[in-house]
Amino acid sequence: MPTxxxxxxxxxxxxxxxxxxxxxLPKKRPLKSLTEPDLINLEAEIGAQLFGPIPKGHxxxxxxxxxxxxxxxxxWLDQNRKLQSATTRYEVQxxxxxxxxxxxRYNYLEGQxxxxxxxxxxxxxxxxxxxxxxxxxxxxxxxxx
Amino acid sequence: xxPSGAQNQYPIPQSIEAFRLPEIxxxxxxxxxxxxxxxxxxxPTYDQAPQFGEYAVGAAxxxxxxxxxxxxxxxxxxxxxxxxNLAFARKEATQDQFGLAA
Numbered sequence: 591m592p593t594x595x596x597x598x599x600x601x602x603x604x605x606x607x608x609x610x611x612x613x614x615l616p617k618k619r620p621l622k623s624l625t626e627p628d629l630i631n632l633e634a635e636i637g638a639q640l641f642g643p644i645p646k647g648h649x650x651x652x653x654x655x656x657x658x659x660x661x662x663x664x665x666w667l668d669q670n671r672k673l674q675s676a677t678t679r680y681e682v683q684x685x686x687x688x689x690x691x692x693x694x695r696y697n698y699l700e701g702q703x704x705x706x707x708x709x710x711x712x713x714x715x716x717x718x719x720x721x722x723x724x725x726x727x728x729x730x731x732x733x734x735x
Numbered sequence: 736x737x738p739s740g741a742q743n744q745y746p747i748p749q750s751i752e753a754f755r756l757p758e759i760x761x762x763x764x765x766x767x768x769x770x771x772x773x774x775x776x777x778x779p780t781y782d783q784a785p786q787f788g789e790y791a792v793g794a795a796x797x798x799x800x801x802x803x804x805x806x807x808x809x810x811x812x813x814x815x816x817x818x819x820n821l822a823f824a825r826k827e828a829t830q831d832q833f834g835l836a837a
Contacts, residue, residue: 629825657818671822682814708810715817723824 629722630655636717638712652710654718658682660711680707 591681630653639651644650651663660680668674674718681688686698687707698709719727 623829629828639776654821657822711817725824
């Protein structure tokens with residue numbers, strides 16, 4: 591079932607191709623390249639693991655969209671069993687890391703929050719490069735099989 | 736399926752607070768220690784900024800990184816390098832006819 595997030599990825603990447611089921615490698619794809627939405631989905635699987643256990647009933651995604659954009663997305667059911675969601679966009683700008691949320695709330699990260707964000711993207715990068723792209727994070731060279 | 740009494744057990748997640756979770760704070764300390772030991776070159780001091788550029792895969796970032804730029808906002812430079820390198824790896828992967836089979 592396509593999620594709001596997968597639709598958002600489609601809009602952001604400009605691809606009309608619908609991503610495969612969330613967090614799953616596309617099946618029946620011999621000799622077929624993965625699309626950017628496919629890869630972002632796979633990256634998001636790793637990104638979701640960076641922040642410790644996810645409470646039951648919650649869905650959390652953290653992923654890189656492009657060179658300057660990171661997304662935090664969380665969904666949960668409230669006490670009325672209504673789906674709630676929150677999305678935060680982080681933009682890498684010359685002046686700093688801008689956090690943008692719904693309701694025209696935006697500010698530059700600072701202090702511990704900035705430190706944590708930087709740690710998160712460093713760990714994300716380290717793991718995604720090694721586990722998904724099989725590349726050395728420092729050199730970009732492909733790792734030996 | 737929410738757990739019973741979820742409204743009390745699990746506070747409504749606020750992504751604005753997400754990067755203040757205890758898990759990431761602990762992770763921060765643990766990873767920083769391990770990461771810096773394993774890859775001291777990727778945790779550069781300001782004076783090592785030119786050297787750091789050699790590790791960037793994205794050509795645009797390589798060209799853009801200057802010591803004065805790094806001194807001005809090292810977090811932005813680091814985040815830019817990561818963003819460019821991920822974009823590079825992702826682009827390469829989309830051109831891989833065999834996908835990411837490993």
